[in-house]
Structure formats: C-alpha cells, structure tokens
Amino acid sequence: MTSSPYKKRIVVTVAIAASVSAIAFSIAASRMPAWESKFVKQQKDGSLQYKADKQGNFIPDFSAVGYYHGDKPIPEIPAVATVSPSANAMEQIQAAIDKLSAQKPDVNGFRGAILLKRGEYRIPGSILIKASGIVLRGEGNTENGTRLIATAANQKPLIDVQGNGKITEVQGTRVNIADKYVPTGATSFNVTDASAFKAGDHVILFSAANDHWISDLKMDQIVARNGTKQWRSEEYNLSFERTILSVNGNTVELDNPVMMPIDADYGGGALFKYTFNGRIQHIGIENLYCESPASSDTAEDHSWDAIHMDKIENGWVSKVTARYFSYACVNLSPAAKNITVTNSRCFDHKSKVTGGRRYSFNNDGQQNLFLNCVTADGRHDYVTGAKTLGPNVFYNCSSTITHADIGPHHRWAVGTLYDNITTDGEINVQDRGNYGSGHGWAGVTQVLWNCKVRGAAVQNPWASGKNYCIGLNGEKRAGRFKDRMDGEWEGLNKDGLQPPSLYKAQLEARQKKK
Missing domain, CATH: 2.160.20.10 (Single-stranded right-handed beta-helix, Pectin lyase-like)
Structure with a gap:
C-alpha cells in the first residue's frame, strides 16, 4: 500500500508534538512548587516511604517488571x-x-x-x-x-x-497462606508449612475467590442485556507468578509484591511450586x-x-x-x-x-x-484484558486521535501502573457494568501517576482494594456510574509532583538496596 502524504504528516506531527509537549511540560513543571503524594514520599537517600491504610494496604512496588525485572x-x-x-x-x-x-x-x-x-x-x-x-x-x-x-x-x-x-503445579507442594489478611504491597507473609520451599523456587501466589467476594463486589448483580454474563467465583481464582527470595521459618518473601489483598473471608490464598516446560x-x-x-x-x-x-x-x-x-x-x-x-x-x-x-x-x-x-x-491504546495480573507498567507513552479510553478494559485486571501517560482521550478505571458481555469492575490496584489526559474516571471497587489517581492533569469525570466510590484522588491539575515518575523512583530505590 502506498501511504498518503496526509498519513505521513500524522506520524511526523505526532512525533514533533510529543517532543514539544514533553519539553513544555518539563519547563512548566520546573517552575511549579514541588509537592509530594501522601501515599509515597521520596527520602533524601532515594528510598521511598509508603503510607498504609488501616488494613495495611499501600501502593506496591511496580519496578520489578520487563526484561529480567529491569535488572539487566x-x-x-x-x-x-x-x-x-x-x-x-x-x-x-x-x-x-x-x-x-x-x-x-x-x-x-x-x-x-x-x-x-x-x-x-x-x-x-x-x-x-x-x-x-x-x-x-x-x-x-x-x-x-x-x-x-x-x-x-x-x-x-x-x-x-x-x-x-503451560503452568503446571508441582504436586504435593501446595500450602495455604496462614495469615487471615495479606495487604496489597506486602512482599512476605506466613504459610502453614514452608519447609518445602527455598530461595529461587518459582511459585504461584494463588488468590482464591468465593461467592461472598462476588456478592460484595456486586458482580452477580450486573444489569443484564443480551449476552451479559454474571461473574462466577470459580473463574476468578488468580495465579500470580513469583520467585521466592528467602524463607525464614514459615515466613516466605517474594520477588514481587501482593497486588490485591488476600483475604480469608473472600477465599484466602495458597502458595505452590510450578513448572512451565x-x-x-x-x-x-x-x-x-x-x-x-x-x-x-x-x-x-x-x-x-x-x-x-x-x-x-x-x-x-x-x-x-x-x-x-x-x-x-x-x-x-x-x-x-x-x-x-x-x-x-x-x-x-x-x-x-x-x-x-x-x-x-x-x-x-x-x-x-x-x-x-x-x-x-x-x-484502547495502552490496555490490559480480563484478569491481567501485575505488576505491569506503562511508562512515558502517548496517544493521539483516540477513539476510546486507556486503562484496564474489563474483568478485574490487578496491579497496573500508568506513569506519565499523555493522551488527548481518557484513562478510566471503573465499573464498566454490562459493557461487552458484562465487564464489570475493570481493575484494582490501578495507579495513575503524573498523567495528562482530556478526562479520567478513577473509582474504587466495592471490595478488595483501591485505585489511585495522583497528579493528574485533566478533567475529573464521573464515569459510567455516578454512584460508584471515588478512587484515591490527589493533586488534580497540580503540577510539580515529586518524584515525577513513580516507576523510575521505585526502580532506583530497589536497585540501591541490592
């Protein structure tokens, strides 16, 4: 196909616009008073201090992603x-x-x-x-x-x-998580018997779901239209791939954090070794x-x-x-x-x-x-699908001439960071209701950090965690359902957020610990 001059101009214009926008944003930000999020503060030595809620949940470390977790x-x-x-x-x-x-x-x-x-x-x-x-x-x-x-x-x-x-469970290695509640952000927890585990083991952090969880999320109450499927608990048993860093008694430390609360009331969790031949x-x-x-x-x-x-x-x-x-x-x-x-x-x-x-x-x-x-x-330019399990990161990306929104698209994506995303469209984290075949709550532990958008709706699900919108430049919107709970909003249209990138700050802080 021969490309038209108009299409070529789109490519060039987008590249130039992105560069000019980045320069203008950098200059403007340098003139604004710096401010820090109450949820994450950077110390003088580069380490990060996180604020936990009453249950111990806090914004997790997203930095161990990409090729060899960014360490190579x-x-x-x-x-x-x-x-x-x-x-x-x-x-x-x-x-x-x-x-x-x-x-x-x-x-x-x-x-x-x-x-x-x-x-x-x-x-x-x-x-x-x-x-x-x-x-x-x-x-x-x-x-x-x-x-x-x-x-x-x-x-x-x-x-x-x-x-x-495919992922194959190593038989005889499954043990239950002993803690009644493991908060978002935690990297260690207790199991009933850790004697079979050692540092370097590849394990599945298994988060179970029960009907109580589905009911509290109200995902068995999606207003039906043709083709709508209510959520079923057996379809939301989630398997997070992890590697064990250390074992101390029955306490196990993992290489990546818990991305949503593991709550015994909602089904609890387990740990087991796996292979993927x-x-x-x-x-x-x-x-x-x-x-x-x-x-x-x-x-x-x-x-x-x-x-x-x-x-x-x-x-x-x-x-x-x-x-x-x-x-x-x-x-x-x-x-x-x-x-x-x-x-x-x-x-x-x-x-x-x-x-x-x-x-x-x-x-x-x-x-x-x-x-x-x-x-x-x-x-959907930077997007995750159903039950996409984090951490995952979109950093320093842009989109123009958009026809829909950026963000978790449907059915409970867990643990995504949208960091310094610029778009002429929207980023939304919300209950999508009966969109599609019943998308419902699109995601949890979704963090927007220092993004520039036309508009955004960021809401908290009825249960099992929070979503965050920090340092957003754009219009706050109600989303599809105005009665849904607000996410954790902070610094709307307030320039000067420090650190400018959560991903980069977390990566630098983690690598300094090594």
Whole structure:
C-alpha cells in the first residue's frame, strides 16, 4: 500500500508534538512548587516511604517488571545470519530462523541475531519464532528501513513468537497462606508449612475467590442485556507468578509484591511450586517497520498484529513501527512474562472502529513493561484484558486521535501502573457494568501517576482494594456510574509532583538496596 502524504504528516506531527509537549511540560513543571503524594514520599537517600491504610494496604512496588525485572540491560546480540530483500523473502527469513533454532544456545541462552537488510519484504503469512535465544533485527523502523509488508488476506500476526506448554503445579507442594489478611504491597507473609520451599523456587501466589467476594463486589448483580454474563467465583481464582527470595521459618518473601489483598473471608490464598516446560525466552524483535495493507479504512481481511507473543519470558521489542494493522503493534498474551516493549509506534489502524479492534499496545501477561511508545488513531491504546495480573507498567507513552479510553478494559485486571501517560482521550478505571458481555469492575490496584489526559474516571471497587489517581492533569469525570466510590484522588491539575515518575523512583530505590 502506498501511504498518503496526509498519513505521513500524522506520524511526523505526532512525533514533533510529543517532543514539544514533553519539553513544555518539563519547563512548566520546573517552575511549579514541588509537592509530594501522601501515599509515597521520596527520602533524601532515594528510598521511598509508603503510607498504609488501616488494613495495611499501600501502593506496591511496580519496578520489578520487563526484561529480567529491569535488572539487566537489553543485550546487543551479534548477527550470525543476514537476509536481503528478495521475491521469496518469507521463505528465506523462516529458513534462517529454523536453521538458527536447531543450533545450541550460548552460555547466556542466545543463539544469535538474524539481520534483515534495509529494503522491502513482502510476507504472505506469519514469520514464526518457536525457539529460545533468537533476535530478529532490521536496519531501520521507517519506510526507508527494513519494511515488512503483510500480504496475506487473514488476521494472523506478521511476526508470531510462540512457546508451548503451560503452568503446571508441582504436586504435593501446595500450602495455604496462614495469615487471615495479606495487604496489597506486602512482599512476605506466613504459610502453614514452608519447609518445602527455598530461595529461587518459582511459585504461584494463588488468590482464591468465593461467592461472598462476588456478592460484595456486586458482580452477580450486573444489569443484564443480551449476552451479559454474571461473574462466577470459580473463574476468578488468580495465579500470580513469583520467585521466592528467602524463607525464614514459615515466613516466605517474594520477588514481587501482593497486588490485591488476600483475604480469608473472600477465599484466602495458597502458595505452590510450578513448572512451565516449553516456555521460551531471550527473544528480541528490533528496528523494523511493519505494514498491513488494507483495501479500505474499515477492511479487516488483513494482518491483525505486527507482533504477537505468547508462552515467552525475558524478551523484548524495541524500535518497531506498526502501520495499518487492525489490532496491535505488540500483543502480549497471558503467558508472556517479563517482556520490555520500548520506543515503538503504532499508527493508522485499518479496521472497523468497534470492540476488539485497535488495541495498539495490548498486555494480558505478567510483569511486563511498555515505555516510550507512541500511538495515533487507536481505540484502547495502552490496555490490559480480563484478569491481567501485575505488576505491569506503562511508562512515558502517548496517544493521539483516540477513539476510546486507556486503562484496564474489563474483568478485574490487578496491579497496573500508568506513569506519565499523555493522551488527548481518557484513562478510566471503573465499573464498566454490562459493557461487552458484562465487564464489570475493570481493575484494582490501578495507579495513575503524573498523567495528562482530556478526562479520567478513577473509582474504587466495592471490595478488595483501591485505585489511585495522583497528579493528574485533566478533567475529573464521573464515569459510567455516578454512584460508584471515588478512587484515591490527589493533586488534580497540580503540577510539580515529586518524584515525577513513580516507576523510575521505585526502580532506583530497589536497585540501591541490592
């Protein structure tokens, strides 16, 4: 597809506007009196002090997300194979991937990078990566760089990264959490018997749900319309992936915090070891320009995602531009964990402007980080799906020409930080009621920090935690239901919030402890 001058101007204008806005915001903020949130205060040594409520809940540490929890830089992997544009480009790329997949990884778990030389590659299917340790790298994420064009008349991803297997409980290791109530933010708690656990064990922090919880959330009382599904407790048993840092008697310390209260009255919780045989890792997608040509602005018989990832951990997407796709630049499925998506762009979707389309950067996985991304013409640009389990972070991202809102989209996403998000649309955290098939409460422990929006509705659910809106610049809105409880609002339209970024402050504070 030949891009129009108008569409090119959108890309350039968005980039310039984002830069100018960032500079203007920085100058304006430097002139405003600094203020701190009552919920999080930064000490002179860089450490953070958190204010807990009466039950001990506080804003959790979101910093241990992305590639190796942010504790390792994304590596530069040497190219071991090169592919140039040709009439059978897809076959050559896939052959290079398959050949590299058969080789033994090095001591760091990498097989090498495949360099796609500058030029146009027409791809009549999906490029598949199914083995660990492979980096796919281009020579530029503009139309003059490495340009991958999805030509298949179907909705499959252009690049599909797929491991296999699933989370499997190690039988005989499950123990119950002994504490009646474990607050949001806690990293340690007591179990009935910790003798089988040790530092380094991969465990599931299991949060159970019962009918009492559903009733108190009023999610068995959603005003029904055609297709509405009331929530059922057995569908809300949540499995948070964690690693044990230490064991002291029956007290277990985890690498990432509790993201919602574990309350015995609502079903309590448990801890058990798990395996995930078949999950791949060390995959990188870098410096590419991806297109999905369409016959019209609302056509949908073309590629859905530029990049889709599932059953993978410790990977990254860097400097990828996606254009004309119906769904996403990057779409992370529930079993995608510790992925960093950085400096990427999603523009000019081609699809109907309706549900299930234009989710520019979609995250359904755990412990993932999106930073320095830009979108235009999307719907839910930085978004999580049903029961997306944190921590997860969207940091320093922007969107323009929006057609819907940013935020948790439906059904109880747990633990997401929206940090320095700028949009000409809305960020909403609310009871969505019978939207979709009965979305209900979209999320809990959702934190908006220093965001700039046209409008926002941030509400607290009837039970099991809070949502926070701190330092928002924009209009406070009532949301879909005016009788829902306000979230924890602080510093509306008040510049000068310190620290300017919660994610960066938490990362620096955590790394100083090591």
